[in-house]
Amino acid sequence: MPKVTFKNPLGPKSTGPLVVLGKRGExxxxxxxxxxxxxxxxxxxxxxxxxxxxxVEQGLDSLPEITDKENDIMDKAFDVRSESRLGCxxxxxDEDLVVEISEESLRAWLDENPEERKKEAAGxx
Numbered sequence: 530m531p532k533v534t535f536k537n538p539l540g541p542k543s544t545g546p547l548v549v550l551g552k553r554g555e556x557x558x559x560x561x562x563x564x565x566x567x568x569x570x571x572x573x574x575x576x577x578x579x580x581x582x583x584x585v586e587q588g589l590d591s592l593p594e595i596t597d598k599e600n601d602i603m604d605k606a607f608d609v610r611s612e613s614r615l616g617c618x619x620x621x622x623d624e625d626l627v628v629e630i631s632e633e634s635l636r637a638w639l640d641e642n643p644e645e646r647k648k649e650a651a652g653x654x
Contacts, residue, residue, distance in 0.1 A: 532625040533557065536586070538566040540635040542649070551621045557583055557628060558616035568630055569637025574617035579606035580637035581616035584629040589614070591624035607633045 538547035561568035569580035
């Protein structure tokens with residue numbers, strides 16, 4: 530079972546990385562949902578938006594090739610890098626991954642979870 534390390538599972542409030550075990554064939558988004566890492570998914574993980582945009586810093590070569598559709602959606606994402614993937618499309622193989630959640634995805638997660646956004650806003654005062 531591959532390990533997935535989310536470098537910033539709670540965004541700027543992260544106190545360190547979160548390391549979890551994933552299953553071969555699960556997506557990075559599936560793993561994030563199971564462990565509470567803040568990967569957004571406004572479209573429900575249906576390849577219709579770029580809110581699950583992540584950076585795969587290690588293990589990128591073990592993921593399936595990017596499809597034309599994923600590339601098209603990635604054109605709408607912010608701060609795209611060579612290690613960018615959509616979490617809903619990146620299926621785990623056998624290699625461990627190190628993932629950084631993009632600012633776009635962290636913001637989307639807070640938009641999708643308004644109660645958490647309110648708690649964070651109250652804590653910042």
